[in-house]
Amino acid sequence: MQYLDLDMDLTDRERELRRAAHRFAADVLRPAAKVLDEMPADQVVEKDSPLYEVLRKAYRLGYHSVGIPEELGGQGLSPRERCIISEELGWGCSGLALAIGVASFPAQAAALSGNPELINAYVTPFVNDTEAKIIGCWGGTEPNHGSDFVALGAPESSTPKMAPDVRARLDGDQWVISGQKSQWVSLGTVATHSLTFVSVDPSKGMSGNGVFIVPLRQPGVSKGPALNKLGQRPLNQGELFFDDARVPLDHMLVGPEMYDMYVDGILAMANALMGATFTGVARAAFEEALAYSKTRIQGGKPLCEHQLIQKMLFEMFMKVEACRRLSRAAYCYNAVTQPPAVEYSIAAKVFCTQASLDVASMALQIHGGYGLSKDYVIEKLFRDARASLIEDGTNEVLALAAARKLVARYGVEG
Numbered sequence: 001m002q003y004l005d006l007d008m009d010l011t012d013r014e015r016e017l018r019r020a021a022h023r024f025a026a027d028v029l030r031p032a033a034k035v036l037d038e039m040p041a042d043q044v045v046e047k048d049s050p051l052y053e054v055l056r057k058a059y060r061l062g063y064h065s066v067g068i069p070e071e072l073g074g075q076g077l078s079p080r081e082r083c084i085i086s087e088e089l090g091w092g093c094s095g096l097a098l099a100i101g102v103a104s105f106p107a108q109a110a111a112l113s114g115n116p117e118l119i120n121a122y123v124t125p126f127v128n129d130t131e132a133k134i135i136g137c138w139g140g141t142e143p144n145h146g147s148d149f150v151a152l153g154a155p156e157s158s159t160p161k162m163a164p165d166v167r168a169r170l171d172g173d174q175w176v177i178s179g180q181k182s183q184w185v186s187l188g189t190v191a192t193h194s195l196t197f198v199s200v201d202p203s204k205g206m207s208g209n210g211v212f213i214v215p216l217r218q219p220g221v222s223k224g225p226a227l228n229k230l231g232q233r234p235l236n237q238g239e240l241f242f243d244d245a246r247v248p249l250d251h252m253l254v255g256p257e258m259y260d261m262y263v264d265g266i267l268a269m270a271n272a273l274m275g276a277t278f279t280g281v282a283r284a285a286f287e288e289a290l291a292y293s294k295t296r297i298q299g300g301k302p303l304c305e306h307q308l309i310q311k312m313l314f315e316m317f318m319k320v321e322a323c324r325r326l327s328r329a330a331y332c333y334n335a336v337t338q339p340p341a342v343e344y345s346i347a348a349k350v351f352c353t354q355a356s357l358d359v360a361s362m363a364l365q366i367h368g369g370y371g372l373s374k375d376y377v378i379e380k381l382f383r384d385a386r387a388s389l390i391e392d393g394t395n396e397v398l399a400l401a402a403a404r405k406l407v408a409r410y411g412v413e414g
């Protein structure tokens with residue numbers, strides 16, 4: 001269904017990008033996602049899995065490099081164009097949309113570093129990759145530190161008890177990394193590189209962290225099995241184990257002195273794009289419900305002619321539109337503003353993911369018993385949306401982080 005875009009200045013290029021992304025979502029992501037969703041988690045990452053064909057097609061179309069600057073071989077998209085694409089891919093399958101996004105994390109970080117050697121090593125091969133041979137991941141969460149990684153500005157954050165258990169120590173001209181990242185690392189099972197968050201100075205807790213690019217095909221790195229979970233099943237997860245893995249000095253992109261600011265910047269981008277992605281999930285659920293309500297006859301007329309159903313459809317529509325406005329505004333503002341207003345991106349993530357669950361739940365209800373059936377996409381959208389309330393920081397812990405930002409930003413006025 002073609003939605004009405006309230007941005008009246010949408011360019012022809014933006015309309016074309018939306019059309020192309022929607023085709024990719026409908027023709028490639030949706031069918032592959034159905035297969036992957038029903039496969040056992042360990043098979044999703046096996047050699048002949050459709051996951052790799054999806055990634056190859058995405059890389060060939062350049063969706064893997066949307067976050068890389070144009071001068072380094074990326075797509076040169078405007079912030080609004082990125083939101084449009086995120087929404088469409090999220091409409092297709094949030095798990096696969098996020099897989100394509102997370103695959104670029106190490107390359108994006110290397111691009112941001114401005115270091116020509118890192119750009120040669122990690123950005124150029126990635127943007128030129130048409131076979132999805134280079135797959136990135138983000139290694140933050142640990143068995144004993146989950147929410148701790150996103151508790152921005154919490155007073156306890158800079159105390160030693162909050163320090164991650166994955167540690168880096170200097171050995172001559174190399175960093176030596178040891179410890180375990182949890183089974184929640186998306187694409188951890190298949191990734192070739194990780195953007196890894198590591199304690200460098202444990203006395204400073206989370207604020208003593210560094211951010212490293214770690215090639216995963218090296219001695220000292222091993223991986224856990226694929227995690228079996230409720231939603232977003234096409235996006236697989238697995239542990240990373242570091243046992244004296246070594247990287248050169250310049251692979252620490254950010255040290256403790258800049259770490260807190262860096263995490264603010266990452267969340268400002270990632271949370272707003274999560275908002276755009278789950279706008280797509282909410283829209284998909286709304287569209288399914290609207291279409292179904294026109295064909296299902298109860299009480300002698302189509303469901304959509306019953307007022308209770310109409311009220312639900314309107315609420316769903318309203319939430320989808322609010323999601324798009326907030327996530328787009330937050331991302332477009334923060335993509336060009338330093339320091340970013342992180343609380344707006346967090347608001348986008350929290351609002352849109354919750355809305356996607358609410359809309360998917362209403363859509364499932366409108367489907368009646370059929371909504372629970374695997375023959376309809378709605379039960380998958382519901383499960384996918386549920387996972388998003390925990391992913392990239394739980395909505396509760398993110399809300400607390402945003403509240404601290406608000407309190408700090410606005411003083412008492414007389």
Ligand SMILES: Cc1cc2nc3c(=O)[nH]c(=O)nc-3n(C[C@H](O)[C@H](O)[C@H](O)COP(=O)(O)OP(=O)(O)OC[C@H]3O[C@@H](n4cnc5c(N)ncnc54)[C@H](O)[C@@H]3O)c2cc1C
Nearest residue numbers: 138139140141146147184185186390391392393394396397
């Ligand atoms: C689909 C999915 C994909 C993911 N992908 C990645 C990835 O690519 N890389 C990665 O590193 N991680 C990833 N994660 C992990 C994710 O970031 C964590 O699950 C999340 O940050 C929460 O951590 P936790 O699961 O350990 O929960 P916990 O931190 O143990 O939280 C448990 C409960 O306690 C609450 N809580 C925790 N701390 C506080 C506090 N200080 N105050 C009040 N309440 C609190 C939380 O809100 C939650 O309800 C992913 C998770 C999911 C679900």
